[in-house]
Amino acid sequence: MSKSFGMQAGSGNLVLVGEVTKPHGLRGEVCVRLYADSPSFFDLVDVVHLRPAAEAPAPDPVPAGRGRRPARPQPPRMRRVRIVSWREHKGMVLLVFEGAQDRSAAEALRGSEILVRETELPDLSDDEVYIHQIEGLAVRLEGGEPLGVVREVLTPAGQEIWAIETPDGREVLFPVAEQFVLAVDLEAGFVEIAPPPGLLDLYLSDDA
Missing domain, CATH: 2.40.30.60 (RimM)
Incomplete structure (x- = not known):
């Protein structure tokens, strides 16, 4: 990744x-x-x-003299x-x-x-990207099925999390880890992920 x-x-x-x-x-x-x-x-x-x-x-007006x-x-x-x-x-x-x-x-x-x-910004190595470059990328599942768009990158307690917005307006909070991120292609404008088991059910099931 x-x-x-x-x-x-x-x-x-x-x-x-x-x-x-x-x-x-x-x-x-x-x-x-x-x-x-x-x-x-x-x-x-x-x-x-x-x-x-x-x-x-806003600062207070400064007196400018008589008249x-x-x-x-x-x-x-x-x-x-x-x-x-x-x-x-x-x-x-x-x-x-x-x-x-x-x-x-x-x-x-x-x-x-x-x-x-x-x-x-300082140059990064070929396998590194800046967080702001991730935001706005399309998200695909393994095999190419579209999931949504990375709306925001969160970093609570140092853990990188992608807030993914699906086409129907739902939000999936995806924990970024090497085993879950299959590809990041800035030129093509997408990331490909393999979410941990049960994650999508947690956010996208009818009971979610």
């Missing part, structure tokens, strides 16, 4: 690789929830896009930024971004998404 590496589909040709959760210390470090398999990913990618938290409150309407600052937009450094600390991944090297600047990044252009 092809091994899949973490990271989720973003918008356009951007791939979500992490999220800033909170500042750490006084020197601009931020804690990151990482969607890549390993923080060493940042040894290979040192320029990313930061997308501010969607739910960030003028208050000027309302524009909300921050996604920007391209260089990673100055990264390290692991007590199970956390800490990053420092260029231009945000003190506590207040780090606080402003809380909730921001970290994205990388798909064309800038």
Whole structure:
């Protein structure tokens, strides 16, 4: 089977690789929830896009002087930024971004998404794929019978699970393991699987 590496589909040709959760210390470090398999990913990618938290409150209008309407600052937009450094600390991944090297600047990044252009992702070996490449692929059973489409890839507790949507709208949660995945063909747009015994009955029987 092809091994899949973490990271989720973003918008356009951007791939979500992490999220800033909170500042750490006084020197601009931020804690990151990482969607890549390993923080060493940042040894290979040192320029990313930061997308501010969607739910960030709008700033208050700034007085613009007598006889003028208050000027309302524009909300921050996604920007391209260089990673100055990264390290692991007590199970956390800490990053420092260029231009945000003190506590207040780090606080402003809380909730921001970290994205990388798909064309800038590190190359994988022939038997590896990124998780975002799996989403949207057609799913076939052994022998070619269609089952549905991979709607989403889940990774609870480190276990990769494909949420497969069938043509009639049902959901099959398929646990990914080498013995169950027969083929992954990105060019042809499909995966072929041999689900463990009883799995399809669990989700697709009339009593399910």
